[in-house]
Amino acid sequence: MPLPFEPLTLVHVVFSSRIAGGERHCIDLANAQAALGHRVHVIGSANSAVAAALAPGVRFHGLSLPLLRGWRVAALARRLGADVCHGHLGPACKAVAHVRRSARIGTLHVGYKAHHHARLDGLVCVNRAQRDSLPGGAALASVIYNWAPERDAAAAARHTDLRAELGLTPEQLLVGSVGRLHSSKGMDLLIAGFKTHAPADAVLAILGEGPDEAMLKGMVAGDPRIRLLGFRSDVDQSLNAFDLFVSPSREEAFPLAILEAMRAGRPVLSTATQGPLEMLAGQPARLVPVGNADALGRAIAEEIDRLRPLCARQRVVTYATAAYDRANAVARTLGFYRDVLLRQATRAKTFEDEDEAIIAG
Structure with a gap:
């Protein structure tokens, strides 16, 4: 040959x-x-x-x-x-x-x-x-x-404002996640942990679609703090609106959503799956045990308490991303x-x- x-x-x-x-x-x-x-x-x-x-x-x-x-x-x-x-x-x-x-x-x-x-x-x-x-x-x-893939220029041109879309006040903190609605991504763990431990004024937004959508809507059970937003093309702009990004996966080899959150300078909380263990080693991010909704929820509440007194500029995190x-x-x-x-x-x-x-x- x-x-x-x-x-x-x-x-x-x-x-x-x-x-x-x-x-x-x-x-x-x-x-x-x-x-x-x-x-x-x-x-x-x-x-x-x-x-x-x-x-x-x-x-x-x-x-x-x-x-x-x-x-x-x-x-x-x-x-x-x-x-x-x-x-x-x-x-x-x-x-x-x-x-x-x-x-x-x-x-x-x-x-x-x-x-x-x-x-x-x-x-x-x-x-x-x-x-x-x-x-x-x-x-x-x-x-x-x-x-992290190149930013969607068409989506960026639309200048969407997720916080305004959700009707949030300046004092409310927005916790967000991006991923397929599938068991491997652990969105059920995120919803369960958030419902149990997050403060009453915090809001959770989940971007994505998948086979578990009906089940997850049932878990939300009318909790007005939790919004399932489906597929969105404006992921980068949505990430900029998050005060805390959460990756609740049960398994993850190399999550692009975490890279995008790092690029946006968002505080990251992730389960300690294979990919994030390597990606976030030595980075200013927090890891929690895999498959533990209670530990995830408690960590979300603690991160919200830590971030609340900081202004928007102080919440921006700088990551080492040269390897990516x-x-x-x-x-x-x-x-x-x-x-x-x-x-x-x-x-x-x-x-x-x-x-x-x-x-x-």
């Missing part, structure tokens, strides 16, 4: 119909690679929200049915002449494993699962714990941290592609030499 000349033909695969953390990372990576002059394609589900978020230089290919996705991805990647086929989230990585003649890459947005990732050529780990726990003989791996630089991460991802391609080319040459030696007797 000879190494391809620049620019590369890159095919990303993500099958989600809606946009959450892993999808946003895929979109921003594809857009950044296209801006650098590479030929970039994204394969996804037809009518996916991903298509509209891609830059004009990225071509989207929608698959109308989930049947035989691995075979169809392989055929499309071959037709496009893909040098690299990069899967995002488990089902996409499983499909990418069917590809031939391309470097098969997967990003561990959640974690390693053999049935999704064992047949890939390269694995992008989003934290060191992932890399250190990979099974022996696994694919070439590299730790490349995620980054977008340009550096994009460059390292492209470098990893080349490492995998070189490894494949070296192996192919070794097999070729061995065959010639056998023929020569």
Whole structure:
């Protein structure tokens, strides 16, 4: 396999119909690679929200049915002449494993699962714990941290004011969270802890949508302090309105929402899941045990008491974020592609030499 000349033909695969953390990372990576002059394609589900978020230089290919996705991805990647086929989230990585003649890459947005990732050529780990726990003989791996995606210029132009929208007085503190309404994200723990321990004048806003929405609305049970706001495109502006950002997840490899909160200078309170343990080490943030609604609620109440006497300017937090630089991460991802391609080319040459030696007797 000879190494391809620049620019590369890159095919990303993500099958989600809606946009959450892993999808946003895929979109921003594809857009950044296209801006650098590479030929970039994204394969996804037809009518996916991903298509509209891609830059004009990225071509989207929608698959109308989930049947035989691995075979169809392989055929499309071959037709496009893909040098690299990069899967995002488990089902996409499983499909990418069917590809031939391309470097098969997967990003561990959640974690390693053999049935999704064992047949890939390269694995992008989003934290060191992932890399250190990979099974022996696994694919070439590299730790490349995620980054906060570029701000949505259209949303910023609308100048939304979440505090005014919620009817808050200047004295009220707003606790906020952003994430999919799914058990893994722990929004039920956040609601339970907030209801039990937060002061009467505090407000909780949760941005996101997902399968647990009806259950969470039942938990709110008419508590006027808690607002489920659904999907919003103005996440950055909403973060600026939060006095405290909370990540209540039960599992989290590398939460983009925490990075965005850090970029906005918001105080961060998070459960001590795998990603935040590494991201927030040495940072001015607070960690609490995973899966403990009471500990989470008590920590929220304590943080509100700490923040209340401070003015808005004094509540701004400065974080060390150089490790999560977008340009550096994009460059390292492209470098990893080349490492995998070189490894494949070296192996192919070794097999070729061995065959010639056998023929020569």
